[in-house]
Amino acid sequence: MAFLHRSFVPLFLLFCLLGCSAWAKVELTMQESVEVYMGDSAQIPCHYSFTDANSEPRFVMIQWFVRDGSSSRMRIFYGDGNDHMVDNQTDYSGRIEVTLDQQGTQLTIQNVQLSDEREFFCQVNGLAAGSAEGKTHLKVFARPEAPVIEGVQTGISVTNDLPSKVASCEARNGFPKPNITWYNNGIPLMPSPGYVNVLILVTRESSGFYSVQSTLEYKVVKEDKDAHFSCEVSFFVPGAIRTMESNSINITIHYPTTMVELWKESPQGLVKEGDTVELRCHGDGNPPPPFIFNREQDQDVELESSGDMLILSPVSRKDSGIYQCRPQDTDGYSDVKGEMQLTVHYLDPAVVVPKDSEVMVKGEDLTATCNALSSLKTNTVWYKDGKQVGKGNTLHLQDTTFETTGEYICEVTVPSLPSLHTSGSVHIIVQGSPQLMGVDQEVQLEEATGRMVNLSCEAQGYPLPSITWNIFGSQNWHEVVSKSNEHTAQSVVSVKVTSDISAFCNVSNDMGTEVKAFSIKAIPRVTTTAPFSPAEGSGVIIVVIILCLLLLAILGSVLYFLHKKGKIPCGRSGKQEITKEKTTKDDIVVEMKTNTKNEDAVLLKAVNGDKKAPSDQ
Ligand SMILES: *[C@@H]1O[C@H](CO)[C@@H](O)[C@H](O)[C@H]1NC(C)=O
Ligand SMILES: *[C@@H]1O[C@H](CO)[C@@H](O)[C@H](O)[C@H]1NC(C)=O
Ligand SMILES: *[C@@H]1O[C@H](CO)[C@@H](O)[C@H](O)[C@H]1NC(C)=O
Ligand SMILES: *[C@@H]1O[C@H](CO)[C@@H](O)[C@H](O)[C@H]1NC(C)=O
Ligand SMILES: *[C@@H]1O[C@H](CO)[C@@H](O)[C@H](O)[C@H]1NC(C)=O
Numbered sequence: 001m002a003f004l005h006r007s008f009v010p011l012f013l014l015f016c017l018l019g020c021s022a023w024a025k026v027e028l029t030m031q032e033s034v035e036v037y038m039g040d041s042a043q044i045p046c047h048y049s050f051t052d053a054n055s056e057p058r059f060v061m062i063q064w065f066v067r068d069g070s071s072s073r074m075r076i077f078y079g080d081g082n083d084h085m086v087d088n089q090t091d092y093s094g095r096i097e098v099t100l101d102q103q104g105t106q107l108t109i110q111n112v113q114l115s116d117e118r119e120f121f122c123q124v125n126g127l128a129a130g131s132a133e134g135k136t137h138l139k140v141f142a143r144p145e146a147p148v149i150e151g152v153q154t155g156i157s158v159t160n161d162l163p164s165k166v167a168s169c170e171a172r173n174g175f176p177k178p179n180i181t182w183y184n185n186g187i188p189l190m191p192s193p194g195y196v197n198v199l200i201l202v203t204r205e206s207s208g209f210y211s212v213q214s215t216l217e218y219k220v221v222k223e224d225k226d227a228h229f230s231c232e233v234s235f236f237v238p239g240a241i242r243t244m245e246s247n248s249i250n251i252t253i254h255y256p257t258t259m260v261e262l263w264k265e266s267p268q269g270l271v272k273e274g275d276t277v278e279l280r281c282h283g284d285g286n287p288p289p290p291f292i293f294n295r296e297q298d299q300d301v302e303l304e305s306s307g308d309m310l311i312l313s314p315v316s317r318k319d320s321g322i323y324q325c326r327p328q329d330t331d332g333y334s335d336v337k338g339e340m341q342l343t344v345h346y347l348d349p350a351v352v353v354p355k356d357s358e359v360m361v362k363g364e365d366l367t368a369t370c371n372a373l374s375s376l377k378t379n380t381v382w383y384k385d386g387k388q389v390g391k392g393n394t395l396h397l398q399d400t401t402f403e404t405t406g407e408y409i410c411e412v413t414v415p416s417l418p419s420l421h422t423s424g425s426v427h428i429i430v431q432g433s434p435q436l437m438g439v440d441q442e443v444q445l446e447e448a449t450g451r452m453v454n455l456s457c458e459a460q461g462y463p464l465p466s467i468t469w470n471i472f473g474s475q476n477w478h479e480v481v482s483k484s485n486e487h488t489a490q491s492v493v494s495v496k497v498t499s500d501i502s503a504f505c506n507v508s509n510d511m512g513t514e515v516k517a518f519s520i521k522a523i524p525r526v527t528t529t530a531p532f533s534p535a536e537g538s539g540v541i542i543v544v545i546i547l548c549l550l551l552l553a554i555l556g557s558v559l560y561f562l563h564k565k566g567k568i569p570c571g572r573s574g575k576q577e578i579t580k581e582k583t584t585k586d587d588i589v590v591e592m593k594t595n596t597k598n599e600d601a602v603l604l605k606a607v608n609g610d611k612k613a614p615s616d617q
Contacts, residue, residue, distance in 0.1 A: 026129065028046065028133065028134045036140060038175065044138065046106065046122030048132060057127060062125075112138070147245070148170050149168070158254065163196065167182075169231030170211065173205065200214050216231075254286055260284075264280075277342065279342070281309075282308060294325075319344050347422055352370045352410060368397070372412040384407065397428065402488075407428075435461060447520050452494050454495075462511075465507045465508055465509045469506070472501065473501035500520065504518075
């Protein structure tokens with residue numbers, strides 16, 4: 001090539017000497033620039049015409065040059081009427097094609113590279129017909145890769161005085177140099193001193209591409225906590241500008257706490273003694289600061305807490321009061337605090353008056369009270385043996401009986417806080433001397449000799465009465481029943497009637513003694529027939545019976561009259577139970593409830609047909 005180049009210069013001078021004398025002219029037009037993507041092929045046309053149409057030259061020489069380096073030029077093609085030749089050993093040997101015709105020539109460069117961004121010269125020489133030269137700037141373009149954004153991972157504080165690095169963005173391998181623009185929520189961020197700084201680092205890769213790295217420094221405000229940042233790369237393409245956007249990122253912003261809230265997390269509703277209370281503190285700062293808890297009256301006493309939670313367990317009424325929380329590092333916002341009132345409700349054990357137990361005498365009145373101190377309204381109900389016996393905190397017991405005895409339980413509940421309840425009790429004991437049950441204190445009866453008779457004695461009283469028997473006239477007796485409950489004792493003795501019997505049931509306790517007397521008349525068994533003949537005897541018997549009945553009726557009327565007049569103070573009349581002969585049973589209970597023994601005895605004697613008078617009444 002060096003040889004070609006050197007041989008060309010004297011040749012050119014020769015043509016010039018020949019041509020210049022004719023003053024003919026060539027008009028040559030070329031585009032100022034041709035733009036093409038790297039890797040594509042570029043066409044650079046070069047049009048020319050000779051001004052003097054009459055002197056159309058017979059010889060036209062076309063040459064293409066490229067500017068090599070800053071000033072020197074290098075031929076890459078030569079052609080004339082006979083010869084076409086791509087210069088050997090240039091950057092373009094084998095990569096270019098040149099077409100020639102009457103109007104012009106066109107240089108085609110295949111597989112354009114970044115290094116082809118040069119000026120290409122087209123030179124036309126028609127010797128005497130004139131010569132001309134033009135140039136076209138070949139511009140090569142390569143799209144950069146999509147921009148990659150990276151936000152800072154650490155939190156950025158709004159209290160920083162200067163803009164802080166927020167993110168960086170890189171667009172690699174573009175040509176020519178691309179630009180990077182920043183966006184905050186889609187709004188472009190223009191550099192602005194003190195608020196937005198954009199630091200750009202451009203790298204020329206060894207391959208010739210440009211990589212651009214942009215760092216955004218930004219003065220964050222609290223509102224940016226939800227902001228999305230993105231970057232956009234803009235780059236030239238043939239005839240246009242294109243853009244590509246990055247992903248958007250969010251950043252962590254740190255801002256101080258300006259407001260704090262304190263509330264009860266649990267339990268729900270009213271708090272009672274023994275509960276575990278959780279108070280939670282929450283501020284509007286980021287990151288959430290550690291909190292200090294204290295009570296209003298003890299500003300300097302820091303309560304032990306776990307993070308944003310104050311746990312009081314178990315609470316008592318002393319824990320009632322105003323609680324406060326505030327961020328630990330208050331830097332400037334020292335009056336920021338949350339506050340709440342905690343009320344711990346309580347119900348003290350019930351106090352019952354009289355205490356424990358109370359002994360009273362039958363017939364007395366008593367008022368018992370049951371009180372339980374509470375922070376809330378209470379409700380009191382009295383129970384005895386599982387049945388409700390009263391409402392309210394006083395219980396009136398009037399005209400007490402032995403049945404009044406028992407345990408009285410008062411239950412105190414808090415309607416607004418049902419889990420609060422307590423109870424108390426009092427044992428009421430009604431004391432009294434023994435009281436025999438049944439109508440009579442004296443029992444008279446008759447029984448056939450040899451029979452067993454049951455004598456029953458039952459009495460109420462407190463303390464529980466003891467029953468003892470004194471039986472005269474029979475050795476043959478034993479107790480068949482002995483039972484008792486709280487205030488009733490019962491004893492039954494079975495006595496063999498051998499002769500007339502006097503029995504005393506002696507019922508006694510500390511308060512007194514009662515005696516129930518039994519007298520049993522022994523009736524000898526009928527073993528012989530009647531002493532008189534039935535024929536004559538029957539008439540006599542009938543007459544005797546009628547007379548007796550009449551006598552009895554008169555006597556009864558007289559006695560009734562006297563009784564009404566009060567002449568016989570203890571006179572009583574009652575039913576009689578008479579043991580009949582030939583009953584299947586051997587032992588019969590016989591109770592005779594009368595003092596009018598003589599008349600009954602007469603009747604009985606008559607019925608039994610026994611003429612012997614009873615031995616002893
Ligand atoms: C260029 O090289 C080709 C073959 O490689 C050869 O035929 C030709 O003569 C060479 N031309 C010049 C000017 O050296
Ligand atoms: C890049 O920015 C420069 C300076 O603002 C501007 O002249 C150029 O046209 C921009 N290039 C693109 C591709 O936007
Ligand atoms: C960014 O946004 C995503 C989804 O909106 C969210 O999950 C993530 O926590 C945010 N990151 C930061 C640092 O705010
Ligand atoms: C009854 O018992 C009491 C005490 O045990 C005694 O003092 C009293 O004399 C007794 N009475 C009779 C009638 O047995
Ligand atoms: C006396 O009482 C006992 C025990 O209750 C009973 O077995 C017996 O039959 C009774 N006797 C009479 C005569 O009622």
